[in-house]
Amino acid sequence: MAPEIRRRLRPGSALGLLAAAAVTTLALAVPSQAQAQGDTIVIARDTDFNTLDPSRSWCDSCQIYLTAVYDQLVRIGKDNETLEPRLASEWSVSDDGKTYSFTLDPKATFSDGSPVEAGDIAFSLMRLKNLKAGASFLADGIESIDTPDAKTVVVHLAAPDPEFLGKVSSPYGAIVNADLVKEHGGTAGPDADKTDQGEAWLLENSAGSGAYVLKSYRPDDELRLAANPNYWREAPAADAIVMREVQDAVSQMQMLQSGGADIAMQIDPDTAETVGSPDVVTELVPSFNFVYIALSPGAKDLEVPLGPKVREAIGLAIDYDGLLEVTTGGAADLIASPVPTGFPGTKDLPMPAQDVDKAKALLAEAGLGDGFTLVAAYPETNIYGVDLTIMMQKVQQDLAKVNIDVKLEPVTFAVWRERVGGDHIPLTAVYYAPDYYGSGQYANYFGMVPGSPWYGRAGGENAEGLANGRMAELLEEVRTAAPEDAAELYHEMALEMIADRVIIPLVNPKLVLAYRKGIDGVRYAVCCNLPLEELSKQ
Incomplete structure (x- = not known):
């Protein structure tokens, strides 16, 4: 005999109404100290981090973190298709499709104030390739990287790759502060998969040029980010982002309704339809997931x-x-x-x-x-x-x-x-x-x-x-x-x-975007599911 399946609760059903009541009751029970405060935006999410090391990462939550804390050479635009400049202000491709040349934006700096230079690009991309970890396959085609000057990067591919720009635009194309990562055991040579020791440090620190920096991380509990004081682009609106580990949709909605969270990331459509709070906004949007x-x-x-x-x-x-x-x-x-x-x-x-x-x-x-x-x-x-x-x-x-x-x-x-x-x-x-x-x-x-x-x-x-x-x-x-x-x-x-x-x-x-009124910038993004630097709180 086949086991009974726990079906989604349809709105209006007795069980659906009971679930709605449970969410409301739980929301009322949340203590006031759980409220999201000030310009800190709290996200409830069932996280799947395997690491915070950009070159070893491979997960949906990693995508969100990496695009908030690190920059890439280019990044996909809000239309989820067009590539836009990021660390690279311009680029070109050789006629044979095997050489990509990038000119770096002279304004780009890391969170410690040091400039982003060609050596950082070469180190980051070769480390991604040679660690032979999560997303290393994206860099497999790189044969060598030249750095003729501090602001010019020339990437040579073993064979033409019409999607190379897309690959370096991905979250895993994150560029790290090479000097800082090397100082803490990071390597990018051919034997990096055996000799690199940078992961432990990168679990507790960040080395990027993105809108946020890592403040703290407790696995299966909480990720906390702070605004990058030396961010070279427009400063993010929120002072801090906190991602809290919350596994199920009902608990996420409970936090959202009580004010314990500003955004809930894994609400299913049926749970969304049970929401009665005027302070919670839900949208159903298509996705490529x-x-x-x-x-x-x-x-x-x-x-x-x-x-x-x-x-x-x-x-x-x-x-x-x-x-x-x-x-x-x-x-x-x-x-x-x-x-x-x-x-x-x-x-x-x-x-x-x-x-x-x-x-x-x-x-x-x-x-x-x-x-x-x-x-x-x-x-x-x-x-x-x-x-x-x-x-x-x-x-x-x-x-x-x-x-x-x-x-x-x-x-x-x-x-x-x-x-x-x-x-x-x-x-x-x-x-x-x-x-x-x-x-x-x-x-x-x-x-x-x-x-x-x-x-x-x-x-x-x-x-x-x-x-x-x-x-x-x-x-x-x-x-x-x-x-x-x-x-x-x-x-x-x-x-x-x-x-x-x-x-x-x-x-x-389809994805449910669920957030409290007064939170702006919530959208589905191909690059990273949720671009944190675009969020603001009224």
Whole structure:
């Protein structure tokens, strides 16, 4: 018998009204000292920090932190597509697409008042590449960096990369004060992954040129930022930003209604509709974020091989429309491939659909008609308003209809990271927010090509035939393609990833922006989910 799924509470239902009353009651119970004070903006969020070291970071919360405390050479504009100057006032690209030259803004300074110079750029980007950590794949194409003078940076790529500017605009293109990081053990040489000792210091200090500086950090509790007194651009309106660890949507809304928080970042649509306070504003906006499940054909101790027919059957067994209702009350869209709808190459992709009969037939062809057991470990979190446990309970029920017994194992992020990168996880669930506007990040991250992050997590080295040769060819072709041709190549890449059925996107949720009246600047941003430097408090 399949377990009962905890469905989202619909407004007007008895349970929905009870939840609303509970939020109101809890709000009244919050003591006055919890109130957000003065020009300090308090954010309630279920954080997923793996580190605060810019070159080792890889998480949604990291994106928010890195764009507040550090600058990049360029950054995406408010239209979520156009690149704008940041540390670089101008740039150019060679005819062969392999050399990028940047001129630094002479006004740019770090938080200690020292100037941002070409050596800082070279150190930061090479450290990102050579640490071989979270987002290092974004810098893999860098061959060398020249610094002919203090304000000129010349980056040489091993091959053309039309998305290189997008990559350095991402939060992980953060530029650090090289002298300061070196002083505290940081290195950027080819052996940085073995010799760098800078992370411990960067967990307690920042070394950036952004609008804020790190004041303090207590893991799983609170991140506190203070306005950068030497900020070289327009000073931020808020004196301080505090991000408090609050896991569930009801507790986040409780803090918002009581004044204990100014912004709540993971409110689901149903909780938003239960709000009765005139002091709270909620907006439902589209996003490029998505939640997905992933299969690991090379995981250790699989009960049965997860070959192409089995992976296709798993994809066909899922009730996608039902998942949208269960996870978000319908406030979400289907997503065809591991590339967000609206990015280059996603037009007219086939949307997923359930076909239980075909799924059963494929399993029978694979000799697995009687079923098997599949372990599913995933981070126990609520992301973009989607509770991963609720989502996985629905997946569990769907797969039970084709005789696949899914054993759910919700775990902490730390445990999940260790398992997904160690013996791998047969079935998992996780999420992705864009690092910049461009489809190449998805093809390089999710594509079944040796060296890609998910080829490794899927145990590609242990799974015969998982490498997708055509995907590798397309990635090579797009390097020199004209923009109009690149979209067609990305379209074909998306189809290849759909056919591989290692990454199966489930939900593209609309985001609830929830904040108190008097808070301005709250918006969804491709670069970082929420740009902190734009926030102000009346």
